[in-house]
Amino acid sequence: MSSTYWVRLALQAHVAPWLSASDEEREALIGGQAVIEGVMMRAPHSYAVAVRRPSGELAVEQMPVPRVSEKYPAFRWPLLRGLGTLGQAMYLGIKALRFSANVQLEGEGKSEKIKEISPAWMGLNLAVSLGFFIFLYKFVPLYVATALGEHMPVLRTWLAFNLTDGLVRIGLFLAFLVLISQWKEIRRVFEYHGAEHKVVSNYESGLPVTVENAQRCSRFHPRCGTSFLLAVMVIAIGVYALLPFDSFLMRFAGRLLLLPLIAGISYELIRWAARHPAGLLAALTAPGLWLQRITTRPPSDDQVEVAIHALERAMALEEAQGGRLVIA
Secondary structure, eight states: OOHHHHHHHHHSOOBOOOBOSOTTTOBOOOEEEEETTEEEEEETTEEEEEEEOTTSOEEEEEEEOOOHHHHOGGGGSTTHHHHHHHHHHHHHHHHHHHHHHHHHHHHTTOTTTOSOOOHHHHHHHHHHHHHHHHIIIIIHHHHHHHHHHHHOGGGGSHHHHHHHHHHHHHHHHHHHHHHHTTSHHHHHHHHHHHHHHHHHHHHHHTSOOOHHHHHHSOSOOTTBHHHHHHHHHHHHHHHHTTOOOOSHHHHHHHHHHTHHHHHHHHHHHHHHHHHOTTSGGGGGTHHHHHHHHHHOOOOOHHHHHHHHHHHHHHHHHHHHTTOOOOOO
16 A cells, blocks of 8 residues: 555544543543544543454454553653643554554455565554655745745744745645545545544444444534644744744754644644633634544444444443543
8 A cells, every 4th residue: 555545544533532631530431533444532541443344244353452651651641641642542542543444455365465564664664654744745835935936025924924934834635635535545534534534423422333323413513623724734834933043944944843832732723722612722623524524424334333343342341341431
């Protein structure tokens, strides 16, 4: 599979497990992610991914997953907790994608030639995808803003320059989403993304989780990772405007070095907005809901069944560990 294929899958948003102020008293119960012909669901201490084989049967992988903050207390602190949560979410997402890809290879009878996608191959794809991300969303916007500033003096001020840089970045992101949404294989993933959202909303409503009840729920969810991605891009505009550099190389280096800080700030703001839906910062989630018209598609009943199965397996494992099934 090509590196851009994994980039496209990585950019499909997922319901993120934003943690509240007191992890013991309040917690987002489940998060999830659409994968190839399946759905991954995550409870506070459990993980399960269900994938539909070409034969129609379901393949499932599950395991206990401790919170990063429980293993490493430093990740309980603001800013750092966001990096820990996002790092673990990326690891589990890649693990789920690898499992789903291997299931499809096995179902297509390719197991004789390729037994499975190796961790090394996944690591190479991830590295190339990260390079693609840096080039498209860091290098290109900065290059365009610099080129425009050479011909338009009004764009040379720090604020105007970084606003131009940010608008180009957001424009590229939107164009990329629209482009990949036209591809059949990605539309299929977006349908499972919609199934994941519907099942999560069904569970959070308190009604029995069934295909019928889930299909009545919206495919748009306020905790979707799309909101986080947009928040990162908007917040980056303000943070980059504070960099006291004029050279292209220093500005580019600054953008790379500040990525963890921007991710941590974005996590805290989205988390705060999720706990205060009537607050002004809740506006950060609104563009994400609009974008979900692209990144989610109405799912079939079969796809909802897969999402429900993943949820049930994650919840069963959570309950077996004595986990508190609390909805944020």
